[in-house]
Amino acid sequence: MGETALGLSYGFLSMLLFGLYMVPRKLSDASPHSHLLSMCVGVLVTTISLKLVLDRSWTAGSAEIALSYVCGLLWALGTFCFIASVRWMGLSRATPVKNTTAVLGTGIGMLFFDEYKTTDPLTATAGSILIAGTAVLLARTSYNTGDNHSSSTSLGVIFGLLAAGSYASYTIPFKMVMLRGVSLEELIVFMGQGCLLGVLILSLPQRRRISEWLRETSRNQILGLLGGIIWALAVTALARSIKMVGVAVAWPLSNLNTVVAVAVGIVFFKEINYPVHKKEILLGMATATAGSVLLGLSR
Template sequence: MIIIETYTSAVIFCILTMLAWGSWPNTQKLVTKDWRFELFYWDFVFGIAVVAILGALTFGSWGTEGRGFFEDISQADAKNMLLASLGGVVFNIANILFVAAISIAGISVAFPVGAGVGLVLGVMLNYLSQPDGNGTYLFSGVFLIVLAIVLSAMAYRKISQNSGVELKGLLLAVISGVLFGVFYRFIAASMATNFVMPEAGLLGPYSTVVCFAAGILFSNLILNPIIMKKPIQGEPIAFSRYWNTISRNHWMGLLGGGIWGAGLLFSILSSEKAGFAVSFGLSQGNALIAALWGVLVWREFKGAPGVNKILFGMFTCYVLGLILIILSKVY
């Protein structure tokens, strides 16, 4: 299989993950206005599964390093396959709740709460489970990125039409943040720590992503119909609406899932050289990438009073935080 061989390459792949996870929401902006997230989400999940399978059959099967995909998946313990799949289930629940939190409480509340809780909890869990690198640098970087996310929320509040916060939306954001912080730990627990000479019974990176995608896919067959019939926000949706739309809506969902799935694969591949805490921490800068898209492309902050200073502080904290997280493996 094809793997990453240097820490520098691992950092580059973490940044690619950050770009992917911060960019996929653009595909949802490109669908028609009547295309609800619940319908978009079916194609999003299919997109993740397609990328996982293609990655396993190509890069996961080429090369001479480690175990190829078919050899790896056939020797894996059922417990480890279940753990990786459970990571997909947890992520799926978190993602659905997070979107509901945004629809109720607004992005200015949901993002700092959900992304902030997920970032801090995820780095802590992965670092305590596998201490790797300078903890002072790592957690200082995490603090700066959380501060950047808070500043991002302040900027969004400048353009928010509704400053009221519903308790239900805030609670959903907290729950989704906890689940976002936990899901990566299931992945890490199922994986080999050495991709060149992987331990028996544990999963390699490509098999891990396939099992994770299977967890998302099968859990979505249960969760999404429930959300469509009893939505947290809005009217119930009949599944027949999925077929009654233009092809662009489906292609955008598949593309969004493919982008997110590619980001996950990059993150998993980088984890051997960067460590799970660094890999997860760098990847979670996606909130700021999403803000960049909003500033530069969608012009979401145009005309908002006093927002430029907040955005400058946000991007400064973000860049400094990333530098500290990267340096945590050097010093």
């Protein structure tokens, strides 16, 4: 398999995993902070385990470690906002809003890392816009409760957009560390530590949240750990995809996880009335497929 094909394969794997990592949140009744803390523990354990199994050498200097921590801090902020968005709007509505980050990721790759030299900018931009369009189409399918103008929906959209901005922003220090020759496994270990630090910082205004987390049920803590494990595997796949095909292609491709999240919302959580919204769903799947094809052709 060629490098481009392998990079695209890793991108699709990250898409699947990113579409699933918030499912444990839907099954948990823990507070957002408690769930996020459990997730970060899962992230830390998984990233360290992957590092010890795949590559035991350590090469990062203080600058690379600091940048990796910044990645983790931005991820923690983005995930806190995403969890809040899921709380207010549901998984199948929040995920498409968050995934408008696809266009931001393509812009970052082109502007900051000169990826236009190896990627056709027009084709990649068109593909990312189609994927963002998929997010808009599938988001509309969730409006079946008559409350789309309610304050809860407005809050969900705001938190979803904040998550999109935070997630897109962490690709900048992420790619900078990769370009400095640090292994993906090492980068993600320090990023995982930054994630935990970020959540602890978010917990400072209300210190009781740490004690609340310690008192959570085993079920809720395991669900949080599972979410963190899935995310760590997803970001590992994404990192390999970025290394092979660039941020401009890998980032929007991974954000096709809208399709996975909506499918889960339909089948397991009954968040969407499929017979009523069949047209939007099928059109969304078509634009997602077209966007993926364009991203593949842009290399």
